[in-house]
Amino acid sequence: MTVLEDRIEMADADANTKRLDEWFERLERMPVPEGFRVEIVGGNVFMTPQRDTHWVIIRRIVRALEDRFGMDVKAFSDVRIDFPGHQNGFCPDIALLTDSAKKDDKGHWRYQDVEFVAEVISEGTAANDYGPKKTAYAVAEVPVYVVADPYQGRCYIYTDPKDGDYESRMPVDFGTDIDLTGTVVDLTLKTDDFPRD
Numbered sequence: 001m002t003v004l005e006d007r008i009e010m011a012d013a014d015a016n017t018k019r020l021d022e023w024f025e026r027l028e029r030m031p032v033p034e035g036f037r038v039e040i041v042g043g044n045v046f047m048t049p050q051r052d053t054h055w056v057i058i059r060r061i062v063r064a065l066e067d068r069f070g071m072d073v074k075a076f077s078d079v080r081i082d083f084p085g086h087q088n089g090f091c092p093d094i095a096l097l098t099d100s101a102k103k104d105d106k107g108h109w110r111y112q113d114v115e116f117v118a119e120v121i122s123e124g125t126a127a128n129d130y131g132p133k134k135t136a137y138a139v140a141e142v143p144v145y146v147v148a149d150p151y152q153g154r155c156y157i158y159t160d161p162k163d164g165d166y167e168s169r170m171p172v173d174f175g176t177d178i179d180l181t182g183t184v185v186d187l188t189l190k191t192d193d194f195p196r197d
Contacts, residue, residue: 019087048122053195057120057148058093060193065096065116068187074101076109083111083136090133094118096185111140115184118146123197126151139164144183150174150197159183 058077065075074097082089094117101113117137119129129147137145138161145158145166153174158166172178174196178189 048125051122051197053150053197054093054120054122057150057194058118061094061118061146061148061189064187064189065094065185068185074099079109081109081111081114083133084139085132085136088132088136090136092117093120111142114140114142116144116146117142118148121147121149121151123151134158134166135164137161138166144180144185146178146189148191148194150195153194153196155191155194 062075062077065073069075076095076097077093078091079095080089080091081095095109095114096116097109097113098115101109104110114137119133121129126149134145134147138158141161143159143161147156147158149155155172155174155178157170157172157178157180158168159170160167172191174191174194176191178191180187180189
């Protein structure tokens, strides 16, 4: 990459972040109903209600992370993180950051510090989790991405990001342990209590 290409890429990233900041400022002023999650995927705003099934799965995964890494683990739910691509201001269901993660000068967590993401499928936004968000996580080189799908009663574990995709994809039915011991997460995630829709 030349110096000029590098500067153009940095300018594009800054403009992208500025547009996302403007979108989120507008969204914060809107009367978003309680219990709804708002995120921007590819420049499109998605607002989805969080169901009890959704929250139970999120809570069980966060609890497993806390059991493994302690209560001070940098694991967040529905917190904005800007990912590579056109206007991707995601609010992952669960994002695990490195211990050394620090916010940028605008107060946002950096995608470069994300080690693990889990998304729980909602009917209206499932295509995002399996499509553009998976691609953005792979481009960002998030080492482990788990999709929990209560409609199928199955999780999909994506690892080994390379060239904008994950080289490894493993389906695991609810009720079967997810072995993440060989990854940065280094835990076995129990799914036997994951509810189905």
